[in-house]
Amino acid sequence: MAPVTPGHLADAIRVLAIDAIERATEGHQGVPLGMAEIATALYTRHLRFNPQDPLWPDRDRVVLSNGHGSMLLYALLHLTGYQKIDLEQVKSFRELGSHCAGHPEYDPAAGIEVTTGPLGQGIANAVGMAVAEAHLRARFGEGVVNHRTYAFVGDGCLQEGIGQEAIQLAGHLGLGKLTFFWDDNQITDDGSTELSISENVADRFRVAGWQVIEVDGHDVEAVSAAITLAHRDPRPSMIACKTVIAKGIPRLQGQRGGHSARLFPEDLAATRQALGWPHGGFDIPSDILAGWRAAGEHGAQDYVGWHTRLAALPAAQAAAFRDGQDGRLPECWQDVLADYASEMAANPQPLSTIQCSGEVISRLCTVAPDLLVTCADLEAPTNHKRQLAAFTATNPAGRYVHCGVREHLMGAMVNGMAAHRGVNPLSVTYLAFSDYQRPAMRMAALMGLPAKFVFSHDSIGVGKNGPTHQPVEILAALRVMPNMLVFRPADAVEVAECWEVALEQTRTPSTMVFAKQPVPPVRGDGGVENRVRRGAYLLKPAEGGPRQVTLLATGSEVHLAVAARQQLQAAGIATAVVSMPCWELFDQQDAAYRDEVLGTTGVRIGVEAALRFGWDAYLGRQGGFVGMTGFGASGPADQLYQHFGITVEAIVQQAHSLLASSSCCKEPA
Amino acid sequence: MAPVTPGHLADAIRVLAIDAIERATEGHQGVPLGMAEIATALYTRHLRFNPQDPLWPDRDRVVLSNGHGSMLLYALLHLTGYQKIDLEQVKSFRELGSHCAGHPEYDPAAGIEVTTGPLGQGIANAVGMAVAEAHLRARFGEGVVNHRTYAFVGDGCLQEGIGQEAIQLAGHLGLGKLTFFWDDNQITDDGSTELSISENVADRFRVAGWQVIEVDGHDVEAVSAAITLAHRDPRPSMIACKTVIAKGIPRLQGQRGGHSARLFPEDLAATRQALGWPHGGFDIPSDILAGWRAAGEHGAQDYVGWHTRLAALPAAQAAAFRDGQDGRLPECWQDVLADYASEMAANPQPLSTIQCSGEVISRLCTVAPDLLVTCADLEAPTNHKRQLAAFTATNPAGRYVHCGVREHLMGAMVNGMAAHRGVNPLSVTYLAFSDYQRPAMRMAALMGLPAKFVFSHDSIGVGKNGPTHQPVEILAALRVMPNMLVFRPADAVEVAECWEVALEQTRTPSTMVFAKQPVPPVRGDGGVENRVRRGAYLLKPAEGGPRQVTLLATGSEVHLAVAARQQLQAAGIATAVVSMPCWELFDQQDAAYRDEVLGTTGVRIGVEAALRFGWDAYLGRQGGFVGMTGFGASGPADQLYQHFGITVEAIVQQAHSLLASSSCCKEPA
Structure with missing residues (x-):
């Protein structure tokens, strides 16, 4: 032969x-x-x-x-x-x-x-x-x-x-x-x-x-x-x-x-x-x-030689290596988040959620050496570098990769890092540029890689940079992606809770959506129970009778819903506020919980500085919506909210008009 | 001074x-x-x-x-x-x-x-x-x-x-x-x-x-x-x-x-x-x-000199130049489409809509010299080159630009061509790769440029190439984009009608979504009335009483709805089929037309080889849906339709079960 x-x-x-x-x-x-x-x-x-x-x-x-x-x-x-x-x-x-x-x-x-x-x-x-x-x-x-x-x-x-x-x-x-x-x-x-x-x-x-x-x-x-x-x-x-x-x-x-x-x-x-x-x-x-x-x-x-060398590592290092491979965070990581949440609940102040996320990641980085951050030339406005050294040709120990203005590469690099294992990668850029990164995000979802895609500047809250930089359709476009969790927290406490749930995932990527502009906090509690875990929850109950109005809101608009509820309650209308930071998790809950949160009586109004597309699953076709109907504009953020009618007054007015036209206490459509 | x-x-x-x-x-x-x-x-x-x-x-x-x-x-x-x-x-x-x-x-x-x-x-x-x-x-x-x-x-x-x-x-x-x-x-x-x-x-x-x-x-x-x-x-x-x-x-x-x-x-x-x-x-x-x-x-x-030279052009050429600048198509262009539609209606046969689109564009190109086609290295499977010569460094008179595997550039080039005026550009690739092109499509929508983005291979009908190449979430992700018409025609007649409406636009880009696999035709009429113009229309009425079931379908799934209706009618259930090739146009119609099409009695079921996201606007939360629930798989297309339950039987079964659980003839939610 x-x-x-x-x-x-x-x-x-x-x-x-x-x-x-x-x-x-x-x-x-x-x-x-x-x-x-x-x-x-x-x-x-x-x-x-x-x-x-x-x-x-x-x-x-x-x-x-x-x-x-x-x-x-x-x-x-x-x-x-x-x-x-x-x-x-x-x-x-x-x-x-x-x-x-x-x-x-x-x-x-x-x-x-x-x-x-x-x-x-x-x-x-x-x-x-x-x-x-x-x-x-x-x-x-x-x-x-x-x-x-x-x-x-x-x-x-x-x-x-x-x-x-x-x-x-x-x-x-x-x-x-x-x-x-x-x-x-x-x-x-x-x-x-x-x-x-x-x-x-x-x-x-x-x-x-x-x-x-x-x-x-x-x-x-x-x-x-x-x-x-x-x-x-x-x-x-x-x-x-x-x-x-x-x-x-x-x-x-x-x-x-x-x-x-x-x-x-x-x-x-x-x-x-x-x-x-x-x-x-x-x-x-x-x-x-x-x-x-x-x-x-x-x-x-x-x-065989490799196993011998691994066995020869100091015990702590060997354990750290295995933790990295298995995607295990250090035991204390949840305490870090809970501590932050309770601190924030105890010191309520207007903050931008991207700044909160930067703080959360910074604190986690001190205890979780596996975390690696990549960013597409937006270090200053996205605030996720902090104490991290740059990863460079001469300092590969650095944990912050300056990817340049290359969002698509960055997303796919994060996928490669997650598939490699041993590191826990996240990427950071503006939400408007998620479109550049989207093909890589789809691959993460398809593969079931627990990558984290962080986005700031998530709405018309961007302000004067104008419609090129103002997402209106992008939230919906991301929510439709199978096997992708999309989080949009309302304040510092929810930021910590969202990160906790995202970091627990092993087979699902997460999209973290944060606002640039400071918004008033909505949560007085923090660090005890992670309320984001079920995707949506009753933030404020209706008082004084069966629910007449349920306001469903996310992110930087939750505080508007809370303020509108106050006015409606003052007018004797029993109004609940539901915070919905993660639709996908809420959809996984049983019908009883979903009914409990969404309510079974009265009218519903969605509040989000984005398009209505997708919201009808919760609002029904007859529900109300306070949000965007098209692209944004260049102007100061507060004026844009007024201009596009995303205000407390608009919510209150829509509640009144829906109540007038509907037979109250009927099962919502 | x-x-x-x-x-x-x-x-x-x-x-x-x-x-x-x-x-x-x-x-x-x-x-x-x-x-x-x-x-x-x-x-x-x-x-x-x-x-x-x-x-x-x-x-x-x-x-x-x-x-x-x-x-x-x-x-x-x-x-x-x-x-x-x-x-x-x-x-x-x-x-x-x-x-x-x-x-x-x-x-x-x-x-x-x-x-x-x-x-x-x-x-x-x-x-x-x-x-x-x-x-x-x-x-x-x-x-x-x-x-x-x-x-x-x-x-x-x-x-x-x-x-x-x-x-x-x-x-x-x-x-x-x-x-x-x-x-x-x-x-x-x-x-x-x-x-x-x-x-x-x-x-x-x-x-x-x-x-x-x-x-x-x-x-x-x-x-x-x-x-x-x-x-x-x-x-x-x-x-x-x-x-x-x-x-x-x-x-x-x-x-x-x-x-x-x-x-x-x-x-x-x-x-x-x-x-x-x-x-x-x-x-x-x-x-x-x-x-x-x-x-x-x-x-x-x-x-001044330029105007003199323009005035010196032969009259026909000067008129052609002005037509190009004004985005006017030659007078006969609608006849070309109507002729094609009536031919196809007279010779019903299973065809793939991307092949139909290639034929339509080929015929239009012979009368409309402004049309330029760009394609990202998929000439053969997308079929839009036909008789067109390649645009090259030595032959700029060519009307087909081989863009290479560069979808993102291609989309932005089409925007540049449309903004330049004088040419009427369209781009062609697979729908799965629209994500690569999406940031450019957003710019077209924002600018209101009447560019045409053509996509083939629009669902699990792609078959064995598998989930990377099978859109499931992409239709919804495109439908959410403001100022973008998304067309998904069911057969050759609808292809011609969709192209007519798309080419009439002056301030809105269009996304044309076509199937790879041949599907049976659903339209016996063609070339007389453009039924796509209002976005959705009653393709088959309910017979024998008030509507009990309304099937809403698009593209390659419309024929499934037609077949399901036949079975339901045979079982004595008055069933209508609505073809919905363009949601955005339908949403612009008055309430009376929308009610007439969607019906005001009975249950509704959406049928589309994509995710439900967005459909609730027409179905209500209690409506039925036959479609996808996650990513696709690699396998023969017909087996995939069975595997994912997008079949005539599934539609019929869902109709029966919805009817059983609902009080018939009630206003749908």
């Missing part, structure tokens, strides 16, 4: 990929066939991993940023011995319920580090992973943290703006353990890359401070040598791999159709003939499989 | 800016003071404009991409004589109702070409404007179209991914009449640019194929010479201007606080002393004002 060559190993990827894709009747053969040798070089000679323990904290991370080439990843995971990706899974590629979904879906236990598909997300995740690694290495030492992050990258990832943001910042931060493999196949979905790009991609990386190594992507030795060069250089490295898309399929290789044109049985046969691969469908001969499995085992010694 | 120097002219910008900003108590002095000489060089020596006719079609376009520096623009517009920006407006900077809003707000009659503020949008708009210019020049000749596009650019615009996309594509398309002025002041909001960037920005532009000219940004002669070089080069040009932020304010110049730290009366006095400017607040001496007004008049001769 002839010895197994790297070419055989690469061809095993090829045939698994085309067999699965043909069986699924669709898929993207371009990447797995074009990058087979690159992957072979990486996985068989350099990658530090253990398929028997996919969650090994010090494993190298691999991100398939060109996620449509998912069969490359599944083939590698299967061949190297990840148990969750057995042959049955590969055969069920793209079938409902398969671990081998159309695009890779986050499942670290299966070896899938992040969900990818929307282009550019993956390499931005990789930048976040490399930041997490560098930071943890600085904190715990090279003995227990010393791994690399690799990403497979297509042309699309480098055309997307987020990809360019990633290149810029990775070079700036000197992330030397980050390596990209660029699949330079000169083809995109539309055809030749000449249709849409003419810059020298290698030079673009060089300008950003990367090492670039140009190789033949089908030469395993050359790719392997390039990886060695990457390891030796302090800069991040981009290995520019000249490749032939869909290499091996005679009809499609090097062609536009190589990307994802449908494969037929004839293609499988022709490819086998061209490769000199005599074996049947999904049949990997045992010697070649053994070659791959050996690759999956060559990290075993390193793996 | 000493002669007026360029320095005096520049200082006039400075004092107007600081006087207005101090009076407003906030604003961003960094840009107007740092770019005063650059603006002076451009406006007094090169810009082709006429403040007496701000809408002159062949004017040069100026975009303030660093929109926070709005006082630079207002000062220039005031000084050069734009009537809408008189001194009272400047004095009311940032006050409610002022034309001088916190960030520039689109008002071409005032000289404000686009709304800017969210960074990067402006330079991407500028790329779109330059494409429109190049295309119209190719179509109508240099005699009537021959202008330039200039953009003022800060560091933030170049950190944002959209800015990088703009640089790449502008270089690729060889947009030689595009010139950026980079305000290289080494400061961002967080402090030194060293915090977040270390690449050589000039080199980054060079890699992308730009001419780069490096100058002292405070040397009017040097900047002017650079502009001349820019004019002579076939590449787009970036003039890298080394500047001092807030130059002239002793306390703040060159400092982080120069960006936007609050100004006080002492600063005004100290600045006047430093500049040697003896005049009072808002007082521009007459000789200096005359110098500026002369700059505003030096294009007069060119302006």
